Amino acid sequence: MTHATHEVFNQPLPLADVNLFDINQPLQDAVRFNAPGLDTGALRELGRLAGSAEMQNHARLANVHTPELRSFDPYGHRIDEVEFHPSYHALMGAATAAGLHGTPWSGAGSNPHVLRAVSFMLFTELEPSILCPISMTYAVTPALQENAAVYADWGPRLTSRAYDPALKVYKDKPGVTMGMGMTEKQGGSDVRANTSQAVPDGRDAWGERYRITGHKWFFSAPMCDAFLVLAQAADGLTCFFLPRVLPDGSRNGLRIQRLKDKLGNKANASSEVEFQDALAWRVGDEGRGVPQILEMGTRTRLDCSLGTSALMRQALAIAIHHTRQRKAFGKFLIEQPLMKNVLADLALESEAATALALRLARAFERHDDAHERLIARVLTPVAKFWICKRGSHFSEEAMECMGGNGYVEEDGHGIQARIYREMPVNSIWEGAGNIMAIDLLRALRKGDVAGALQAELAPARGAHAALDRMIDALPTRIDALANETEARRLAQDVALALQGALLAQTAPAAVTDAFCASRLGGDWGQAFGTLSASADMDAIVKRAMP
Known part of the structure; x- marks a missing residue:
């Protein structure tokens, strides 16, 4: 009698052909909070496209077949062109068609910056690296308006949803x-x-x-x-x-x-x-030049926060999807107490990042509002510093949930490994951690930032004792900060206070309580998966379930 030597079982199916917007409840709640009444039809359509197996394969191919420099043509003429795989162009075409670049500057629609931010996050879950030129196009458009003649010729094409990769006039x-x-x-x-x-x-x-x-x-x-x-x-x-x-x-x-x-x-x-x-x-x-580049950098830094938040969500969704299909020691992984703690902890981090990033995006909607200008100024370095700094640690833990399967790339199919390699770029690009911490100090000298932060945090008072203590302590810490060496700690704590306050207004009590107890109250270890046993982990993981 012969036996099959390679029967495959207990191996999860990939997370494909899903609607990335519909399966993300925390993102939907953040959208309702920051843009009430926003028509989400376009987001649902983009979520369907970005979650499709067809587009996922384009993302894989664009990363496997990387760009190649062609310095000369066959006859010796200098051309300085970069050749991309067709899948790269398919992704660029989809991103521009979705309006992720210059369309918020066209003046059409309500909450265009929030809509664009959520779209950027959904597309990041599909493929983040092609979004670099998309992000820069978004960031440079306001600065380009300072040359009215150039902007008159280029502006309509910068907000167009057409993509043409040809190098021509x-x-x-x-x-x-x-x-x-x-x-x-x-x-x-x-x-x-x-x-x-x-x-x-x-x-x-x-x-x-x-x-x-x-x-x-x-x-x-x-x-x-x-x-x-x-x-x-x-x-x-x-x-x-x-x-x-x-x-x-x-x-x-x-x-x-x-x-x-x-x-x-x-x-x-x-x-x-x-x-x-x-x-x-x-x-x-x-x-x-310096003031202009700082203004452009503000918007690319927003995209760094959005991008890392989206990568966190993608890594978490894949980890949950894997653990609810794979068994070990007689149970599905997601049922194992320690794995449940890890997933719940990651879910808290992911939702908090999403909440903070979208609040920052909302601040760009109303630059005529003094409070929103101050919030944008202080939240930009804070969000980029903290969210992006957490990304690599987060991704490593999500990859570990899948064991060796998460570590292996296998011709571009190993998405967790690709996410892990992608994570550091948002922390480094457009100003690394120290630059962001110093920029926070610079922002604190602009107007009544402490007052703006207190107004922003006020609606969450009473939600959790640890959050109240942090809110009460921040004004004194801001006024007393004179030593640059403590700027990173202040950036971290401002970010955590704002995340706690936002969760108190958008998330269920199980999420808010566990986040504040762990991140603000100290009931937490030095690694993910160290939540207190009192945390409602079942509820937290269920909310994050893709």
Whole structure:
């Protein structure tokens, strides 16, 4: 009698062909809180698309078949083009069709920034790395308006939902994308150390024209149609608009030196470039480059918070989906007490990240409101610091829920491993942890930030004793903070207080109580899965269930 030697059983099915919006109750509640009455029809459609097996396969292929630099054509002409797998373009087309780039600036619809933020999160669960040019297009649009002539020509194409990857003159394209070029070898986050030089070269229909010579050490998405870059002009560091293809159809003097070999973010092309007498047009006044880049950075930092929150949700959903199908020691993994503690703890972290990120997105809806401006100013560094800092630890724990199956990538099918490699980029990009903590100190000097925080936290008073203690302590800590070395701790505690307050207003008592007891009350260990036995873990996991 023969026996099968390779019968497969007790192996979970993948989480595919699901609606990522419909299966995410915490996200739905956060949407209702931040944008009451928002029509979620488009979100449900995007959730269906992003959760489909077809689009998941595009995400896999775009990461397996990574971008390749083509410096020359077969006849020796310098072309400086990056070649992508067709799945990359399928994903870019879907992201632009969903309005994840410039559409909030079109002025159409209610709560456009919250709608765009939720859409960005849903798409991140599908594939985060292609969203780099999408995020930059969103961030640079307001700054570009400081050159009215350029914006008149480019603005309608930046808000278009059409995607055209061809490298050709802007007027022949239905839609365009834009990137940013800031950091250089010698400076990194200290952009004031930039050495690229901009020399005046006359004036034309787009305003003051310059020739730029220099380099950028990190130049992400080099196949964008144009970039906002920093270079030194006569009166200091200045912002310039630099297109890849000039209005006459010729290629600009932008030379791609090489593509970065990164830990994650594989589907996106990040590069090193040199400018050789590249034509660029001034955006704003000379010497105002730093304030302009800070404004752009504010929006990309929002996307870092949104992106990490979405990756947390994806990692959690996959972990829960796996543990409710796989058995060990006579029970499904999700029924094992310790696994249930881990999943519940991860669920708290995920929901708190979502709540904070979407509250930040709401602050960008009303810049005419003084309170919202202050909240946006302080929440941006706080959310980016804390949410992104938690991402890698979170992802490692979610991957461990699946054991070796989570660690193996297997030709791009191992999504947990891909998430883990992706997590650090949002913490590092657009200002790492120390930069965010220092930026928080800078924000605290702008207006009555302590008062704005107290007003923001006030609706949650009485929800939990530990939260009340944190709320009461923050004003004194903010007033007394004089030592930069404690800025990270303050950023952490402001984030935790705000997360607790938001959960008190949007989540069931089981979630709020467990979050506040663990994160604010100290009834917690040094790793995920150390919640008190008094926490209602069944209720917490059920709420997070995909």
